Amino acid sequence: MGDVLRRRRPGGSVATLRRHPRAGGRLHRPHRRLDLRQGCLGPRASVLRGARQQLSRAPRERMRRVFLGVDCGTQSTKVVLRDAGTGAVVAVGRAPHELIERDDGTREQDPAWWVDALRAAVRDALRAERFEIGGIGVSGQQHGLVCLDASDRPVRPAKLWNDTTTAVESAALTRTLGGEKRVLELTGNLPLPGYTAPKIAWLAAHEPDAYARTLRMCLPHDYLNLWLTGEFVTESGDASGTAYFDVRGRRYSNVVLAAMDDRRDWTRTLPPVVASLSVVGRL
The missing domain is CATH 3.30.420.40 (ATPase, nucleotide binding domain)
Structure with missing residues:
Protein backbone atom coordinates (compact mmCIF):
# COMPACT_ATOMS: atom_id res chain seq x y z
CA MET A 1 0.00 0.00 0.00
CA GLY A 2 1.19 3.53 -0.67
CA ASP A 3 1.09 6.61 1.52
CA VAL A 4 -2.33 7.96 2.37
CA LEU A 5 -2.41 11.70 1.82
CA ARG A 6 -5.04 14.20 2.84
CA ARG A 7 -5.10 17.05 0.37
CA ARG A 8 -6.96 20.03 1.76
CA ARG A 9 -9.09 21.75 -0.84
CA PRO A 10 -9.39 25.55 -0.86
CA GLY A 11 -12.86 25.44 0.71
CA GLY A 12 -11.58 23.53 3.72
CA SER A 13 -12.79 20.04 2.78
CA VAL A 14 -10.25 17.23 2.77
CA ALA A 15 -9.82 14.69 -0.02
CA THR A 16 -8.04 11.43 0.78
CA LEU A 17 -5.58 10.23 -1.85
CA ARG A 18 -3.52 7.05 -1.97
CA ARG A 19 -0.11 7.21 -3.58
CA HIS A 20 1.18 4.01 -5.18
CA PRO A 21 4.53 3.03 -3.61
CA ARG A 22 6.18 2.88 -7.04
CA ALA A 23 4.65 6.10 -8.32
CA GLY A 24 7.10 8.36 -10.07
CA GLY A 25 7.84 11.99 -9.40
CA ARG A 26 5.40 14.79 -9.99
CA LEU A 27 5.25 16.17 -13.52
CA HIS A 28 5.77 19.92 -13.50
CA ARG A 29 4.69 22.30 -16.20
CA PRO A 30 7.39 24.22 -18.06
CA HIS A 31 8.15 27.58 -16.48
CA ARG A 32 6.14 30.44 -17.92
CA ARG A 33 6.98 34.07 -17.42
CA LEU A 34 4.53 36.65 -16.17
CA ASP A 35 3.95 39.15 -18.97
CA LEU A 36 2.31 42.13 -17.30
CA ARG A 37 3.26 44.54 -20.04
CA GLN A 38 0.83 42.82 -22.36
CA GLY A 39 -1.84 42.56 -19.67
CA CYS A 40 -1.73 38.78 -19.72
CA LEU A 41 -0.24 35.84 -17.86
CA GLY A 42 1.93 33.53 -19.89
CA PRO A 43 2.09 33.14 -23.65
CA ARG A 44 -1.56 32.25 -24.25
CA ALA A 45 -3.58 33.12 -21.13
CA SER A 46 -5.14 36.40 -22.19
CA VAL A 47 -6.64 38.68 -19.56
CA LEU A 48 -9.71 40.61 -20.64
CA ARG A 49 -9.48 39.29 -24.18
CA GLY A 50 -12.77 40.86 -25.21
CA ALA A 51 -11.94 44.17 -23.56
CA ARG A 52 -8.60 44.25 -25.33
CA GLN A 53 -10.31 43.85 -28.69
CA GLN A 54 -12.53 46.79 -27.86
CA LEU A 55 -9.56 48.88 -26.76
CA SER A 56 -7.74 48.14 -30.00
CA ARG A 57 -10.58 49.82 -31.88
CA ALA A 58 -10.85 52.76 -29.47
CA PRO A 59 -8.50 55.74 -29.14
CA ARG A 60 -5.50 54.81 -27.02
CA GLU A 61 -5.83 56.14 -23.48
CA ARG A 62 -3.13 56.70 -20.91
CA MET A 63 -3.06 53.74 -18.51
CA ARG A 64 -2.92 54.27 -14.78
CA ARG A 65 0.53 53.55 -13.31
CA VAL A 66 0.44 51.15 -10.37
CA PHE A 67 2.70 48.97 -8.25
CA LEU A 68 1.84 45.31 -7.81
CA GLY A 69 2.36 43.53 -4.49
CA VAL A 70 2.33 39.75 -4.15
CA ASP A 71 2.03 37.67 -0.99
CA CYS A 72 2.34 33.90 -1.36
CA GLY A 73 0.81 32.62 1.87
CA THR A 74 -0.02 29.16 3.13
CA GLN A 75 -3.68 29.21 2.15
CA SER A 76 -3.60 31.51 -0.87
CA THR A 77 -1.69 33.97 -3.00
CA LYS A 78 -2.88 37.56 -2.68
CA VAL A 79 -2.21 40.42 -5.09
CA VAL A 80 -2.78 44.14 -4.51
CA LEU A 81 -2.42 47.03 -6.95
CA ARG A 82 -1.64 50.49 -5.55
CA ASP A 83 -1.71 53.77 -7.39
CA ALA A 84 1.88 54.90 -8.00
CA GLY A 85 1.06 58.50 -7.13
CA THR A 86 -1.30 58.28 -4.17
CA GLY A 87 -0.67 54.80 -2.78
CA ALA A 88 -4.40 54.10 -2.82
CA VAL A 89 -5.52 50.50 -3.32
CA VAL A 90 -6.79 50.18 -6.87
CA ALA A 91 -7.54 46.46 -7.14
CA VAL A 92 -6.99 43.17 -5.34
CA GLY A 93 -6.90 39.54 -6.41
CA ARG A 94 -6.66 36.20 -4.66
CA ALA A 95 -6.29 32.53 -5.56
CA PRO A 96 -6.29 29.61 -3.08
CA HIS A 97 -3.67 26.89 -2.58
CA GLU A 98 -4.14 23.21 -1.91
CA LEU A 99 -2.29 21.52 0.94
CA ILE A 100 -0.84 18.02 1.26
CA GLU A 101 -1.28 16.68 4.80
CA ARG A 102 -0.32 13.44 6.51
CA ASP A 103 -0.93 12.19 10.03
CA ASP A 104 2.82 12.23 10.74
CA GLY A 105 2.84 16.03 10.59
CA THR A 106 3.65 16.44 6.91
CA ARG A 107 2.51 19.74 5.43
CA GLU A 108 3.64 20.28 1.84
CA GLN A 109 2.76 22.16 -1.33
CA ASP A 110 3.85 21.79 -4.92
CA PRO A 111 5.65 25.01 -5.98
CA ALA A 112 3.76 24.79 -9.28
CA TRP A 113 0.60 25.55 -7.29
CA TRP A 114 2.10 28.89 -6.20
CA VAL A 115 2.82 29.81 -9.81
CA ASP A 116 -0.71 28.85 -10.87
CA ALA A 117 -2.15 30.86 -7.97
CA LEU A 118 0.00 33.88 -8.83
CA ARG A 119 -1.25 33.83 -12.40
CA ALA A 120 -4.87 33.47 -11.26
CA ALA A 121 -4.58 36.20 -8.60
CA VAL A 122 -3.11 38.67 -11.09
CA ARG A 123 -5.90 37.87 -13.55
CA ASP A 124 -8.38 38.52 -10.76
CA ALA A 125 -6.82 41.90 -9.97
CA LEU A 126 -6.63 42.95 -13.64
CA ARG A 127 -10.15 41.88 -14.53
CA ALA A 128 -11.67 45.37 -14.86
CA GLU A 129 -8.91 47.62 -16.17
CA ARG A 130 -5.54 47.72 -17.87
CA PHE A 131 -2.62 49.22 -15.95
CA GLU A 132 0.96 50.24 -16.43
CA ILE A 133 2.89 48.15 -13.88
CA GLY A 134 5.72 50.24 -12.45
CA GLY A 135 7.14 47.51 -10.23
CA ILE A 136 6.41 44.23 -8.49
CA GLY A 137 7.14 43.35 -4.87
CA VAL A 138 7.02 39.72 -3.72
CA SER A 139 6.67 38.35 -0.20
CA GLY A 140 5.82 34.86 0.97
Whole structure:
Protein backbone atom coordinates (compact mmCIF):
# COMPACT_ATOMS: atom_id res chain seq x y z
CA MET A 1 0.00 0.00 0.00
CA GLY A 2 1.19 3.53 -0.67
CA ASP A 3 1.09 6.61 1.52
CA VAL A 4 -2.33 7.96 2.37
CA LEU A 5 -2.41 11.70 1.82
CA ARG A 6 -5.04 14.20 2.84
CA ARG A 7 -5.10 17.05 0.37
CA ARG A 8 -6.96 20.03 1.76
CA ARG A 9 -9.09 21.75 -0.84
CA PRO A 10 -9.39 25.55 -0.86
CA GLY A 11 -12.86 25.44 0.71
CA GLY A 12 -11.58 23.53 3.72
CA SER A 13 -12.79 20.04 2.78
CA VAL A 14 -10.25 17.23 2.77
CA ALA A 15 -9.82 14.69 -0.02
CA THR A 16 -8.04 11.43 0.78
CA LEU A 17 -5.58 10.23 -1.85
CA ARG A 18 -3.52 7.05 -1.97
CA ARG A 19 -0.11 7.21 -3.58
CA HIS A 20 1.18 4.01 -5.18
CA PRO A 21 4.53 3.03 -3.61
CA ARG A 22 6.18 2.88 -7.04
CA ALA A 23 4.65 6.10 -8.32
CA GLY A 24 7.10 8.36 -10.07
CA GLY A 25 7.84 11.99 -9.40
CA ARG A 26 5.40 14.79 -9.99
CA LEU A 27 5.25 16.17 -13.52
CA HIS A 28 5.77 19.92 -13.50
CA ARG A 29 4.69 22.30 -16.20
CA PRO A 30 7.39 24.22 -18.06
CA HIS A 31 8.15 27.58 -16.48
CA ARG A 32 6.14 30.44 -17.92
CA ARG A 33 6.98 34.07 -17.42
CA LEU A 34 4.53 36.65 -16.17
CA ASP A 35 3.95 39.15 -18.97
CA LEU A 36 2.31 42.13 -17.30
CA ARG A 37 3.26 44.54 -20.04
CA GLN A 38 0.83 42.82 -22.36
CA GLY A 39 -1.84 42.56 -19.67
CA CYS A 40 -1.73 38.78 -19.72
CA LEU A 41 -0.24 35.84 -17.86
CA GLY A 42 1.93 33.53 -19.89
CA PRO A 43 2.09 33.14 -23.65
CA ARG A 44 -1.56 32.25 -24.25
CA ALA A 45 -3.58 33.12 -21.13
CA SER A 46 -5.14 36.40 -22.19
CA VAL A 47 -6.64 38.68 -19.56
CA LEU A 48 -9.71 40.61 -20.64
CA ARG A 49 -9.48 39.29 -24.18
CA GLY A 50 -12.77 40.86 -25.21
CA ALA A 51 -11.94 44.17 -23.56
CA ARG A 52 -8.60 44.25 -25.33
CA GLN A 53 -10.31 43.85 -28.69
CA GLN A 54 -12.53 46.79 -27.86
CA LEU A 55 -9.56 48.88 -26.76
CA SER A 56 -7.74 48.14 -30.00
CA ARG A 57 -10.58 49.82 -31.88
CA ALA A 58 -10.85 52.76 -29.47
CA PRO A 59 -8.50 55.74 -29.14
CA ARG A 60 -5.50 54.81 -27.02
CA GLU A 61 -5.83 56.14 -23.48
CA ARG A 62 -3.13 56.70 -20.91
CA MET A 63 -3.06 53.74 -18.51
CA ARG A 64 -2.92 54.27 -14.78
CA ARG A 65 0.53 53.55 -13.31
CA VAL A 66 0.44 51.15 -10.37
CA PHE A 67 2.70 48.97 -8.25
CA LEU A 68 1.84 45.31 -7.81
CA GLY A 69 2.36 43.53 -4.49
CA VAL A 70 2.33 39.75 -4.15
CA ASP A 71 2.03 37.67 -0.99
CA CYS A 72 2.34 33.90 -1.36
CA GLY A 73 0.81 32.62 1.87
CA THR A 74 -0.02 29.16 3.13
CA GLN A 75 -3.68 29.21 2.15
CA SER A 76 -3.60 31.51 -0.87
CA THR A 77 -1.69 33.97 -3.00
CA LYS A 78 -2.88 37.56 -2.68
CA VAL A 79 -2.21 40.42 -5.09
CA VAL A 80 -2.78 44.14 -4.51
CA LEU A 81 -2.42 47.03 -6.95
CA ARG A 82 -1.64 50.49 -5.55
CA ASP A 83 -1.71 53.77 -7.39
CA ALA A 84 1.88 54.90 -8.00
CA GLY A 85 1.06 58.50 -7.13
CA THR A 86 -1.30 58.28 -4.17
CA GLY A 87 -0.67 54.80 -2.78
CA ALA A 88 -4.40 54.10 -2.82
CA VAL A 89 -5.52 50.50 -3.32
CA VAL A 90 -6.79 50.18 -6.87
CA ALA A 91 -7.54 46.46 -7.14
CA VAL A 92 -6.99 43.17 -5.34
CA GLY A 93 -6.90 39.54 -6.41
CA ARG A 94 -6.66 36.20 -4.66
CA ALA A 95 -6.29 32.53 -5.56
CA PRO A 96 -6.29 29.61 -3.08
CA HIS A 97 -3.67 26.89 -2.58
CA GLU A 98 -4.14 23.21 -1.91
CA LEU A 99 -2.29 21.52 0.94
CA ILE A 100 -0.84 18.02 1.26
CA GLU A 101 -1.28 16.68 4.80
CA ARG A 102 -0.32 13.44 6.51
CA ASP A 103 -0.93 12.19 10.03
CA ASP A 104 2.82 12.23 10.74
CA GLY A 105 2.84 16.03 10.59
CA THR A 106 3.65 16.44 6.91
CA ARG A 107 2.51 19.74 5.43
CA GLU A 108 3.64 20.28 1.84
CA GLN A 109 2.76 22.16 -1.33
CA ASP A 110 3.85 21.79 -4.92
CA PRO A 111 5.65 25.01 -5.98
CA ALA A 112 3.76 24.79 -9.28
CA TRP A 113 0.60 25.55 -7.29
CA TRP A 114 2.10 28.89 -6.20
CA VAL A 115 2.82 29.81 -9.81
CA ASP A 116 -0.71 28.85 -10.87
CA ALA A 117 -2.15 30.86 -7.97
CA LEU A 118 0.00 33.88 -8.83
CA ARG A 119 -1.25 33.83 -12.40
CA ALA A 120 -4.87 33.47 -11.26
CA ALA A 121 -4.58 36.20 -8.60
CA VAL A 122 -3.11 38.67 -11.09
CA ARG A 123 -5.90 37.87 -13.55
CA ASP A 124 -8.38 38.52 -10.76
CA ALA A 125 -6.82 41.90 -9.97
CA LEU A 126 -6.63 42.95 -13.64
CA ARG A 127 -10.15 41.88 -14.53
CA ALA A 128 -11.67 45.37 -14.86
CA GLU A 129 -8.91 47.62 -16.17
CA ARG A 130 -5.54 47.72 -17.87
CA PHE A 131 -2.62 49.22 -15.95
CA GLU A 132 0.96 50.24 -16.43
CA ILE A 133 2.89 48.15 -13.88
CA GLY A 134 5.72 50.24 -12.45
CA GLY A 135 7.14 47.51 -10.23
CA ILE A 136 6.41 44.23 -8.49
CA GLY A 137 7.14 43.35 -4.87
CA VAL A 138 7.02 39.72 -3.72
CA SER A 139 6.67 38.35 -0.20
CA GLY A 140 5.82 34.86 0.97
CA GLN A 141 5.51 32.30 3.71
CA GLN A 142 8.80 31.78 5.54
CA HIS A 143 10.83 28.67 6.39
CA GLY A 144 9.61 26.44 3.52
CA LEU A 145 12.21 24.33 1.70
CA VAL A 146 12.14 24.39 -2.11
CA CYS A 147 14.56 21.90 -3.69
CA LEU A 148 15.57 22.49 -7.31
CA ASP A 149 17.39 20.28 -9.79
CA ALA A 150 19.98 21.33 -12.38
CA SER A 151 17.20 22.87 -14.52
CA ASP A 152 15.68 24.75 -11.55
CA ARG A 153 12.68 22.43 -11.52
CA PRO A 154 11.33 21.34 -8.12
CA VAL A 155 12.62 17.92 -7.11
CA ARG A 156 9.71 17.28 -4.71
CA PRO A 157 6.90 19.19 -2.99
CA ALA A 158 8.09 21.96 -0.68
CA LYS A 159 8.02 21.24 3.05
CA LEU A 160 6.24 24.17 4.72
CA TRP A 161 6.74 26.13 7.94
CA ASN A 162 4.01 24.12 9.69
CA ASP A 163 5.51 20.73 8.81
CA THR A 164 6.45 18.98 12.07
CA THR A 165 8.09 15.83 10.71
CA THR A 166 11.51 17.33 11.46
CA ALA A 167 11.41 17.31 15.28
CA VAL A 168 14.09 14.60 15.51
CA GLU A 169 16.41 16.46 13.12
CA SER A 170 15.82 19.71 15.00
CA ALA A 171 16.97 18.21 18.29
CA ALA A 172 19.90 16.38 16.67
CA LEU A 173 21.20 19.52 14.96
CA THR A 174 21.04 21.46 18.23
CA ARG A 175 23.09 18.76 19.97
CA THR A 176 25.62 18.58 17.13
CA LEU A 177 26.21 22.33 17.31
CA GLY A 178 26.84 22.24 21.06
CA GLY A 179 23.48 23.04 22.60
CA GLU A 180 21.03 25.92 22.56
CA LYS A 181 23.40 28.55 23.93
CA ARG A 182 25.99 27.84 21.25
CA VAL A 183 23.36 27.82 18.49
CA LEU A 184 22.08 31.21 19.60
CA GLU A 185 25.64 32.54 19.47
CA LEU A 186 26.02 31.25 15.91
CA THR A 187 22.73 32.36 14.37
CA GLY A 188 20.49 34.11 16.90
CA ASN A 189 17.80 31.47 16.29
CA LEU A 190 17.26 27.89 17.38
CA PRO A 191 16.68 25.30 14.62
CA LEU A 192 13.03 24.74 15.51
CA PRO A 193 11.15 21.99 13.62
CA GLY A 194 9.39 24.55 11.43
CA TYR A 195 12.63 26.22 10.34
CA THR A 196 14.46 25.33 7.14
CA ALA A 197 17.66 23.74 8.47
CA PRO A 198 15.95 20.69 10.04
CA LYS A 199 14.04 20.19 6.79
CA ILE A 200 17.32 19.86 4.90
CA ALA A 201 18.57 17.34 7.45
CA TRP A 202 15.28 15.44 7.16
CA LEU A 203 15.56 15.31 3.37
CA ALA A 204 19.12 13.96 3.51
CA ALA A 205 18.10 11.24 5.98
CA HIS A 206 14.72 10.20 4.56
CA GLU A 207 14.97 10.92 0.83
CA PRO A 208 18.67 10.64 -0.07
CA ASP A 209 17.95 10.31 -3.80
CA ALA A 210 15.97 13.56 -3.82
CA TYR A 211 18.69 15.21 -1.74
CA ALA A 212 21.36 14.08 -4.20
CA ARG A 213 19.35 15.47 -7.15
CA THR A 214 18.94 18.82 -5.42
CA LEU A 215 21.39 21.34 -6.85
CA ARG A 216 19.88 24.49 -5.32
CA MET A 217 17.65 25.25 -2.32
CA CYS A 218 15.56 28.31 -1.66
CA LEU A 219 12.50 29.66 0.13
CA PRO A 220 8.99 30.04 -1.35
CA HIS A 221 9.23 33.74 -2.18
CA ASP A 222 12.72 33.20 -3.62
CA TYR A 223 11.21 30.61 -5.96
CA LEU A 224 8.58 33.04 -7.23
CA ASN A 225 11.26 35.67 -7.85
CA LEU A 226 13.27 33.05 -9.74
CA TRP A 227 10.23 32.15 -11.85
CA LEU A 228 9.50 35.80 -12.58
CA THR A 229 13.01 37.05 -13.32
CA GLY A 230 15.37 34.10 -13.66
CA GLU A 231 17.44 35.51 -10.77
CA PHE A 232 18.34 33.23 -7.84
CA VAL A 233 18.55 35.45 -4.75
CA THR A 234 17.13 35.87 -1.26
CA GLU A 235 17.04 38.64 1.34
CA SER A 236 17.95 38.74 5.02
CA GLY A 237 14.38 38.93 6.33
CA ASP A 238 13.43 35.56 4.87
CA ALA A 239 16.90 34.09 5.38
CA SER A 240 16.67 34.85 9.10
CA GLY A 241 14.06 32.11 9.43
CA THR A 242 16.22 29.33 8.04
CA ALA A 243 18.31 28.64 11.21
CA TYR A 244 21.50 28.59 9.11
CA PHE A 245 21.68 32.39 8.74
CA ASP A 246 23.54 34.60 11.22
CA VAL A 247 21.00 37.36 11.87
CA ARG A 248 23.59 39.65 13.48
CA GLY A 249 26.25 39.26 10.79
CA ARG A 250 23.63 39.00 8.00
CA ARG A 251 25.40 36.08 6.38
CA TYR A 252 25.09 32.31 6.22
CA SER A 253 26.69 30.44 9.11
CA ASN A 254 29.38 28.16 7.71
CA VAL A 255 29.46 26.29 11.02
CA VAL A 256 25.78 25.35 10.80
CA LEU A 257 25.99 24.49 7.12
CA ALA A 258 29.01 22.23 7.71
CA ALA A 259 27.16 20.51 10.55
CA MET A 260 24.34 19.68 8.14
CA ASP A 261 26.61 18.53 5.29
CA ASP A 262 30.34 19.28 5.13
CA ARG A 263 30.65 17.86 1.61
CA ARG A 264 28.05 20.01 -0.13
CA ASP A 265 29.10 23.23 -1.87
CA TRP A 266 26.74 25.59 -0.09
CA THR A 267 27.92 28.58 -2.12
CA ARG A 268 26.27 26.95 -5.14
CA THR A 269 23.30 25.54 -3.23
CA LEU A 270 21.99 28.65 -1.48
CA PRO A 271 20.99 31.96 -3.09
CA PRO A 272 23.10 35.08 -2.55
CA VAL A 273 21.63 37.50 0.00
CA VAL A 274 20.64 40.91 -1.38
CA ALA A 275 19.14 43.99 0.26
CA SER A 276 15.41 43.69 0.88
CA LEU A 277 14.59 46.78 -1.19
CA SER A 278 16.94 46.02 -4.07
CA VAL A 279 15.73 45.39 -7.62
CA VAL A 280 16.03 41.65 -8.24
CA GLY A 281 15.39 41.66 -11.98
CA ARG A 282 13.17 42.86 -14.79
CA LEU A 283 10.41 41.29 -16.85
